[in-house]
Amino acid sequence: MTQQLPPGLIGSRVRRQEDPRLLTGRGQFVDDVALPGMLEAAVLRSPHPHARITNVDVSEALALPGVFAVLTGEEVRDVCASPQPVVWRMIPDQRMTDQYALAVDKVRYVGQAVAVVAAVDRYVAEDALGLIEVDYEVLDAVVTLDDALAEDAPLLYEDWPDNVSCRQTIPKGDAAAAFAEADVVVSETLTYGRQMGTPLETRGAVMSWDPFTDRLEGWMSTQSPNLTRDLLGEVLGLPVERIRVRTPDVGGGFGNKFDFYGEEVLAALLSRRTGRPVKLIEDRLESFVANAHSREQRIEVSVAAKADGTITGLRGTVYAVLGGQLATVGIGPCWLSMAVMAGPYAIENIEATVVGVVTNRSPYGSYRGWGQPKANFAHERIIEKLAGELGMAANDVRRRNLIPPDAFPYASQVFFYDSGNYAECLDLAEKAVAERGWAQRRDTAAEQGRSVGIGFSFHIEISALGPSKIMNQSGLQHSSFDEEVVRIDSSGGVVVRTGLSAMGQGIQTALAQVAAQTLGVPLDSVTVHHGDTETNPFTGYGTGASRGAALGGGALLRASTRLRDKVLRIAANILEASPDDLEITDGRISVAGTPGGPSVTMREIGDAAYRRLADKLPDGEDPTLEERDVLDPENVAFSYGTTAVLAEIDRETGRVTLLDYLLVHDCGTVINPTIVDGQIHGGATQGIGGALFEEIVYSPEGQPLTTTFMDYLIPTASEIPTFETVHMTTTADHIPGGFKGMGEAGTIGAASAITSAIENALPDLGLRLNRLPVTPPRLLQAMTDAAPAASSREETP
Ligand code: MCN
Numbered sequence: 001m002t003q004q005l006p007p008g009l010i011g012s013r014v015r016r017q018e019d020p021r022l023l024t025g026r027g028q029f030v031d032d033v034a035l036p037g038m039l040e041a042a043v044l045r046s047p048h049p050h051a052r053i054t055n056v057d058v059s060e061a062l063a064l065p066g067v068f069a070v071l072t073g074e075e076v077r078d079v080c081a082s083p084q085p086v087v088w089r090m091i092p093d094q095r096m097t098d099q100y101a102l103a104v105d106k107v108r109y110v111g112q113a114v115a116v117v118a119a120v121d122r123y124v125a126e127d128a129l130g131l132i133e134v135d136y137e138v139l140d141a142v143v144t145l146d147d148a149l150a151e152d153a154p155l156l157y158e159d160w161p162d163n164v165s166c167r168q169t170i171p172k173g174d175a176a177a178a179f180a181e182a183d184v185v186v187s188e189t190l191t192y193g194r195q196m197g198t199p200l201e202t203r204g205a206v207m208s209w210d211p212f213t214d215r216l217e218g219w220m221s222t223q224s225p226n227l228t229r230d231l232l233g234e235v236l237g238l239p240v241e242r243i244r245v246r247t248p249d250v251g252g253g254f255g256n257k258f259d260f261y262g263e264e265v266l267a268a269l270l271s272r273r274t275g276r277p278v279k280l281i282e283d284r285l286e287s288f289v290a291n292a293h294s295r296e297q298r299i300e301v302s303v304a305a306k307a308d309g310t311i312t313g314l315r316g317t318v319y320a321v322l323g324g325q326l327a328t329v330g331i332g333p334c335w336l337s338m339a340v341m342a343g344p345y346a347i348e349n350i351e352a353t354v355v356g357v358v359t360n361r362s363p364y365g366s367y368r369g370w371g372q373p374k375a376n377f378a379h380e381r382i383i384e385k386l387a388g389e390l391g392m393a394a395n396d397v398r399r400r401n402l403i404p405p406d407a408f409p410y411a412s413q414v415f416f417y418d419s420g421n422y423a424e425c426l427d428l429a430e431k432a433v434a435e436r437g438w439a440q441r442r443d444t445a446a447e448q449g450r451s452v453g454i455g456f457s458f459h460i461e462i463s464a465l466g467p468s469k470i471m472n473q474s475g476l477q478h479s480s481f482d483e484e485v486v487r488i489d490s491s492g493g494v495v496v497r498t499g500l501s502a503m504g505q506g507i508q509t510a511l512a513q514v515a516a517q518t519l520g521v522p523l524d525s526v527t528v529h530h531g532d533t534e535t536n537p538f539t540g541y542g543t544g545a546s547r548g549a550a551l552g553g554g555a556l557l558r559a560s561t562r563l564r565d566k567v568l569r570i571a572a573n574i575l576e577a578s579p580d581d582l583e584i585t586d587g588r589i590s591v592a593g594t595p596g597g598p599s600v601t602m603r604e605i606g607d608a609a610y611r612r613l614a615d616k617l618p619d620g621e622d623p624t625l626e627e628r629d630v631l632d633p634e635n636v637a638f639s640y641g642t643t644a645v646l647a648e649i650d651r652e653t654g655r656v657t658l659l660d661y662l663l664v665h666d667c668g669t670v671i672n673p674t675i676v677d678g679q680i681h682g683g684a685t686q687g688i689g690g691a692l693f694e695e696i697v698y699s700p701e702g703q704p705l706t707t708t709f710m711d712y713l714i715p716t717a718s719e720i721p722t723f724e725t726v727h728m729t730t731t732a733d734h735i736p737g738g739f740k741g742m743g744e745a746g747t748i749g750a751a752s753a754i755t756s757a758i759e760n761a762l763p764d765l766g767l768r769l770n771r772l773p774v775t776p777p778r779l780l781q782a783m784t785d786a787a788p789a790a791s792s793r794e795e796t797p
Contacts, residue, residue, distance in 0.1 A: 009517040013674040016509045027249040030204040033219045035277040042125035044115040046107035049360035049702030051136035060131040066124035068274045073102035081237030088332030090475035094166035097325040101262030108324025111289025118270040141360040141702035165356040172413040173349035178313025182304030191771040193695040194296035197367045201251025204281035207267040223253040224542020231260045247531035253503035255366035258544040259328040288707040292365025296321040301378040309397040313349040320356045327365035331356045336371030339414040343379035345401040369747035380457045380752035417638045429642035429664040451649040453761025457752035463741025464550035464637040479540030481632035482551035488625040490610035492602030494526040499539030506675040507548045518560035520584025546741030554736040559629035571600045573618040637732035637740040641665035643749040647757035654776030658721040668731045668740035680746045687750020
C-alpha cells in the first residue's frame with residue numbers, strides 16, 4: 001500500500017524561504033547577540049592528553065583588571081546538581097565517566113576544559129587565561145585502541161579494571177551454526193578514521209541569569225533546544241520552566257550541535273556568579289578539540305555464505321574508539337553501527353558486538369550519519385570481498401541477499417524495517433549507470449592507459465526516530481516525539497510553530513509546504529517560527545536522526561487537516577453551503593465546481609474567528625483558529641539508496657578523482673525534491689571527505705595534529721563531482737503523509753562506493769581497501785603492498 005497525497009506544493013521544487021535573508025547577510029547568529037553589560041568568557045584547556053591536576057591557582061587571573069570571575073573544576077562540581085548527562089544509555093551496565101564541565105582532578109584529553117574566565121571582553125579573558133597556574137602530574141597517555149586494550153595499559157579511570165566502558169552482543173538466530181555449515185567464510189578488519197562535522201559557525205552560547213527571578217535565558221547554537229533546556233535544568237538543578245533556550249540562526253550543525261556541552265553550563269554559571277550576561281564562543285582551534293569527534297572505529301566482520309552467494313550468517317565486532325569521557329550520546333552512535341551491521345540484507349543469523357573503549361582523545365559524539373557510515377562500510381566491504389571470493393559480480397551478491405519487497409515489515413537484528421523495494425533501487429542504479437555509458441568510459445580510459453573504475457554501494461538510513469516509549473526502554477533518557485502547532489491569524493496568514501531547529505536543512509520551507517498545501521493557501525502566506533523553547537512546542541529529541549520532515553511534517557499534516565476542517569465549517573456558515581461541497585484554492589473557499597461563484601477569503605475566515613464573530617462564526621464553534629498535533633510514531637522509518645561512483649586513479653600520485661556520482665534514493669513522499677537533492681549533495685560531500693581526505697590525527701604522545709583546515713582537509717568544490725539523483729517512492733505508511741527522513745543519506749554509502757570504484761579501477765592489483773580515509777599515501781602503499789601478490793598471480797601458469 002502506498003500513501004498518495006494529491007499533487008500540489010508537496011513534491012514541488014519551490015525555492016527555500018530561508019535563503020534570501022541568509023544569502024543577503026541578514027542572518028543573526030549567536031555571536032551577533034549583544035546584551036547590555038555582557039561579559040565574554042574564554043576557556044583554559046588542557047595541553048596534556050593525560051595528567052593529574054595537583055593544583056590550580058587563579059589568584060593572578062582574578063586580580064587582572066577587567067576580569068569578573070574565574071571558575072575551577074572543583075567550584076563547578078560543587079555547584080552542579082549532576083555531572084554532564086549521557087542521554088543514550090543502551091547498555092545497562094556501562095561504566096559512566098561522570099565528568100563536569102571543567103576537569104576536577106584529572107584531564108583525559110588535550111583540549112579538556114580546566115578553568116574559565118569571564119572578563120570585560122575576550123582579549124582580557126584570554127590574557128587572564130595566561131595567568132592561571134595549573135600544576136599537572138603528567139601520566140602516560142593511552143592514545144590508540146591498541147594502547148587502551150593492552151594488558152598493562154594505564155587506566156583512564158582508576159576505579160575501572162580496564163579501559164573498556166561497555167560491551168554488548170545482540171544475537172539473531174544461530175550464527176555459530178551458520179558459520180559451521182557455510183560453503184565459504186570471508187572476514188575483514190576495517191578501520192574507519194576519526195572525523196568530525198565542521199560547521200561554518202563554531203559553537204557558542206550567550207547566557208543571562210536574572211538574579212531577581214532566578215531565571216536563565218540562553219541563546220545557543222544548538223540543534224536541540226528542548227533537550228538542551230532539560231539538560232541545563234538537570235545539571236544546574238533549576239526547574240526547566242525557569243530556563244529559556246533560544247537558537248538564532250544556526251550556521252550548520254551536522255550532529256556536533258546535537259550534543260550538550262560543558263561550555264553552555266560554564267557560561268550559565270559565570271552569568272550567575274557575575275550577575276551579567278556572558279558570551280562564550282569557541283574559536284576554530286577549540287572547535288577541533290572540544291567538539292564531539294566521531295566515526296573512529298575498528299570493525300571486525302565476517303560472513304558465512306553458500307556457494308551461490310546467499311549469506312547465511314554475519315558476525316561483527318565494533319570497537320568504538322571513545323575519547324577521554326562520554327559525550328551526551330554515550331555509546332549511541334557506535335551501538336547503532338552494531339545494530340544495523342546487516343544493512344539492507346536479509347541475514348537470518350547474526351552475532352554483533354560493540355565494545356566501547358576509552359582513550360586520551362576528544363569525546364566521541366554525533367556526526368551526520370551517526371553509526372551508519374561505519375556499518376555500511378562493514379556490510380558493503382564484506383559483500384565485495386565475498387563476491388571476489390565467489391567470482392561473482394558484487395551487485396549480484398547484493399541482489400541475492402537484499403530484503404525482498406514482500407518481506408516488509410522486516411524484523412532485523414534490532415529494528416523493524418518498515419518498507420522498501422531495495423532490488424528496484426539497485427536495478428535503477430545499474431540502469432542509470434548503463435544509460436550514462438560509464439562502462440564504455442571505463443573501457444576507453446583503459447585503452448588510453450588510464451585507470452577508471454565503477455563502484456556501487458547500497459545504504460539504509462534510519463529516520464523518523466521514535467517511538468518514545470520503546471526508545472526509553474532501549475536506554476534513551478529522553479522522548480522522541482514531535483509536536484507542531486499551526487494557527488491562522490486574524491488576517492488569514494498562517495503561522496507554524498515548531499520545536500525543530502533549522503540549521504540549513506530547509507525545514508522551514510518543507511513545513512511551510514505541508515501547511516500551505518493542506519490548508520490550500522499560497523506558500524508565502526505561511527511563516528514558520530522555531531528556535532525558542534518558551535513560545536514554540538516541545539520536541540522531545542530536537543533536530544537529529546533525520547526526523548524533522550517525517551515527524552514534523554506528519555504532525556503538521558494532521559494539525560493542518562483539522563484546521564482546514566474548521567475553516568470549511570466557518571466558510572460553510574458564511575456561504576450557507578455544506579462543508580463537504582467546499583474547496584480551498586489559493587486561500588479562497590468556494591463551492592467546488594462553481595468558478596466565479598460566491599467565495600470567502602482566508603482573511604474573512606480570520607475575521608470570523610477572531611473579530612466579528614457574531615455574524616460569521618457558527619454556533620458551537622470556539623473562537624480562534626489553532627490546532628496542535630503530537631506524532632510519536634509506532635516505528636522508525638527506513639529510507640534507502642544506491643550510490644554509484646565513477647572514479648579515476650592516478651597510479652603515480654595515488655590521487656583519486658571522482659568523475660561522476662549518482663544516487664538512486666527513496667525517502668517516501670518527497671516534500672521538496674530540490675532540497676532533497678541538495679541534502680544528498682551536501683551529505684555525499686561529507687561522505688567523500690570521510691572516504692578520501694578527512695582525518696583527525698594524533699601524535700604518538702596524544703597531541704592532536706589536525707587543528708586547522710590546513711591539516712584537516714575538507715573537500716572543496718574542485719574535489720566534488722557533479723551529483724545526479726534519481727528518486728523512487730515507497731511511502732512510510734505509519735507516518736501521516738508517508739514521509740521518511742533522508743538528511744544523512746549522502747554520508748552513509750559514500751565511502752563504500754568510492755573504495756569499490758578504486759578497486760575496480762585497478763583490477764590488475766586485486767586491492768582490498770580496508771582503511772579510511774584512502775589518502776594518496778595510503779593508496780600508494782596499498783598498491784605497493786598488493787603489487788607482488790598480483791605479479792605472482794600473473795606468473796603462476
Ligand atoms: N525533505 C523532504 N522530503 C522528505 C524528507 C526530507 O523534502 N521526505 C527535506 C526537508 O526540507 C527537510 C530536509 O530534507 O528539511 C532534511 O530532512 P530530514 O531528513 O527530516 O532531516 P532533519 O530535518 O531532521 O535534519 C537533520 C539532518 C541531520 S540528522 C543532519 S546531521 C544534518 C542534515 O539533516 N545536518 C545538516 N542536513 C543538514 N543540512 C545542512 N545544510 N546543515 C546541517 O547541519
